[in-house]
Amino acid sequence: xxxxxxxxxxxxxxxxxxxxxxxxxxxxxxxxxxxxxxxxxxxxxxxxxxxxxxxxxxxxxxxxxxxxxxxxxxxxxxxxxxxxxxxxxxxxxxxxxxxxxxxxxxxxxxxxxxx
Amino acid sequence: xxxxxxxxxxxxxxxxxxxxxxxxxxxxxxxxxxxxxxxxxxxxxxxxxxxxxxxxxxxxxxxxxxxxxxxxxxxxxxxxxxxxxxxxxxxxxxxxxxxxxxxxxxxxxxxxxxxxxxxxxxxxxxxxxxxxxxxxxxxxxxxxxxxxxx
Ligand SMILES: Nc1ncnc2c1ncn2[C@@H]1O[C@H](COP(=O)(O)OP(=O)(O)OP(=O)(O)O)[C@@H](O)[C@H]1O
Ligand SMILES: [Mg+2]
Numbered sequence: 001x002x003x004x005x006x007x008x009x010x011x012x013x014x015x016x017x018x019x020x021x022x023x024x025x026x027x028x029x030x031x032x033x034x035x036x037x038x039x040x041x042x043x044x045x046x047x048x049x050x051x052x053x054x055x056x057x058x059x060x061x062x063x064x065x066x067x068x069x070x071x072x073x074x075x076x077x078x079x080x081x082x083x084x085x086x087x088x089x090x091x092x093x094x095x096x097x098x099x100x101x102x103x104x105x106x107x108x109x110x111x112x113x114x115x
Numbered sequence: 116x117x118x119x120x121x122x123x124x125x126x127x128x129x130x131x132x133x134x135x136x137x138x139x140x141x142x143x144x145x146x147x148x149x150x151x152x153x154x155x156x157x158x159x160x161x162x163x164x165x166x167x168x169x170x171x172x173x174x175x176x177x178x179x180x181x182x183x184x185x186x187x188x189x190x191x192x193x194x195x196x197x198x199x200x201x202x203x204x205x206x207x208x209x210x211x212x213x214x215x216x217x218x219x220x221x222x223x224x225x226x227x228x229x230x231x232x233x234x235x236x237x238x239x240x241x242x243x244x245x246x247x248x249x250x251x252x253x254x255x256x257x258x259x260x261x262x263x264x265x
Pocket of ligand 2: 056166223
């Protein structure tokens with residue numbers, strides 16, 4: 001798992017690559033989110049288009065991220081959720097927990113402008 | 116082709132070994148004529164079983180090992196994961212899909228394994244818990260036409 005981060009219109013976009021399988025990388029990921037929240041970021045997009053697969057630890061990372069961001073009064077949107085990940089959301093009933101968009105642009109546009 | 120052991124791997128119970136297990140699995144099954152989808156289902160399920168074996172079974176004690184054995188016959192793949200813990204009762208595990216569990220960051224591994232694999236059985240053994248997972252191949256796992264697994 002590798003994470004590329006960029007900022008656009010005060011939204012932080014984290015593009016995740018590879019396998020979200022847990023282990024040391026999952027811990028780092030949670031710390032990274034906390035750090036960005038501490039830096040003052042409140043609007044996040046996780047771009048999942050380049051994720052090869054994820055397991056229950058990967059789902060845990062997404063929920064952990066969501067909780068950190070929400071507790072700070074922020075918002076998280078998912079973008080480019082693959083069919084495979086979507087099927088995991090369905091069987092785990094997480095589909096109602098996350099706000100998902102087909103593309104990063106759509107996710108960006110869903111944030112209210114000028115805040 | 117009858118059920119045949121094609122690989123075996125033993126790793127210490129620390130989470131940095133999860134990636135090694137995944138690489139071993141990829142290398143082992145890459146040569147078989149399997150669709151990516153099947154390989155991913157198997158890799159995800161192994162990651163769940165090994166994670167559980169390390170964390171819950173072996174309590175992340177590096178001195179305790181997780182043993183993974185890989186079998187193939189023409190109809191299915193079989194993965195056997197064994198730890199050195201005291202076992203558990205799968206029926207007593209809480210359902211992660213219940214409203215009060217939805218925002219928990221864990222508790223979904225067994226659900227995912229059962230969803231992705233065609234058969235999952237838990238076998239308490241002396242000295243540890245063993246999980247057996249089978250995944251059917253859409254065609255012959257070896258890419259032929261034979262469907263025998265005797
Ligand atoms: N090999 C094992 N030995 C002992 N207990 C186990 C074993 N595997 C699973 N369990 C028990 O079953 C529970 C459910 O396992 P499951 O994989 O579904 O969730 P989890 O491991 O707690 O979290 P997640 O997999 O989502 O990170 C565990 O919390 C543990 O109590
Ligand atoms: Mg687990």
